[in-house]
Amino acid sequence: MAELLAALGAGVVVNGRDDTAVSEAVDRIGGSATGFTGSPADPETADALIACCVAEYGGIDILINCAGTAEPAGSSILNVTSAQFRELLDAHLGTVFETCRAAAPKLIECGGGAIVNTSSFAFLGDYGGTGYPAGKGGVNGLTLAIAAELKTHGVRANVVCPGAKTRLSTGPDYEAHIGELNRRGLLDDISAQGALDAAPPEYVAPTYAYLVSDLAKDITGQIFIAAGGFVGRFDRATPGILAYRDHHDSPPWSIDELGQFVGRAVRS
Numbered sequence: 175m176a177e178l179l180a181a182l183g184a185g186v187v188v189n190g191r192d193d194t195a196v197s198e199a200v201d202r203i204g205g206s207a208t209g210f211t212g213s214p215a216d217p218e219t220a221d222a223l224i225a226c227c228v229a230e231y232g233g234i235d236i237l238i239n240c241a242g243t244a245e246p247a248g249s250s251i252l253n254v255t256s257a258q259f260r261e262l263l264d265a266h267l268g269t270v271f272e273t274c275r276a277a278a279p280k281l282i283e284c285g286g287g288a289i290v291n292t293s294s295f296a297f298l299g300d301y302g303g304t305g306y307p308a309g310k311g312g313v314n315g316l317t318l319a320i321a322a323e324l325k326t327h328g329v330r331a332n333v334v335c336p337g338a339k340t341r342l343s344t345g346p347d348y349e350a351h352i353g354e355l356n357r358r359g360l361l362d363d364i365s366a367q368g369a370l371d372a373a374p375p376e377y378v379a380p381t382y383a384y385l386v387s388d389l390a391k392d393i394t395g396q397i398f399i400a401a402g403g404f405v406g407r408f409d410r411a412t413p414g415i416l417a418y419r420d421h422h423d424s425p426p427w428s429i430d431e432l433g434q435f436v437g438r439a440v441r442s
Contacts, residue, residue, distance in 0.1 A: 175379035185231040215264040220272035233284040240292040241269045245303040262305020267312040286328025288386040321395035330394035337401025338375040373402035
């Protein structure tokens with residue numbers, strides 16, 4: 175997506191934790207692209223990253239967070255350590271919070287802009303794990319809150335849940351993980367096949383580019399899906415009423431009553 179944005183005329187600052195990977199990305203992009211190495215889950219690093227963009231290009235119009243790391247092999251609530259869980263939250267949610275915190279005032283100073291954060295289908299829990307789905311679910315909630323808060327300032331915020339062949343979705347460990355989820359019934363056959371045969375990231379990048387462009391100037395607070403030739407959107411979660419009675423003249427629901435209508439709703 176950095177390559178596509180640069181080709182469309184954007185000045186790009188590429189961030190990553192590995193200096194070699196950052197340098198290689200900057201070389202591929204060419205032009206005026208700039209690299210910045212460090213983990214923006216660290217507040218000082220996030221501040222310096224945004225300051226680098228402002229110094230290099232005179233301001234900031236776009237922030238895209240696309241960061242993540244794989245769960246330890248076989249990770250589940252039965253064996254993940256507290257340290258591993260915190261590390262996963264830092265990688266997925268901490269980076270998003272810190273860069274948004276650092277960028278939001280600068281975006282407003284520049285007259286508005288667009289934020290696109292990266293989540294995952296994994297927030298539904300279908301892929302198992304702990305810190306990965308928790309972090310991505312947190313990204314969704316945080317982004318919706320940012321969108322609501324910054325709308326009057328001309329800053330838009332959306333989420334993309336991508337499906338693409340990357341370092342996280344390649345190799346025998348990943349294939350074994352998907353196969354195990356399928357055998358356990360967490361992933362259906364179609365979803366498992368899609369995870370194993372994902373399109374390259376070039377198919378996802380245009381959705382990000384669209385969302386940060388003026389063509390999407392009225393779109394904010396949305397969660398999109400981009401995977402190969404498929405583009406979708408998650409409907410905003412709304413509560414469905416299972417039962418109601420006025421608490422002013424009625425006692426609390428009994429456990430038996432709750433069992434009747436909650437159980438009936440879940441079974442249906």
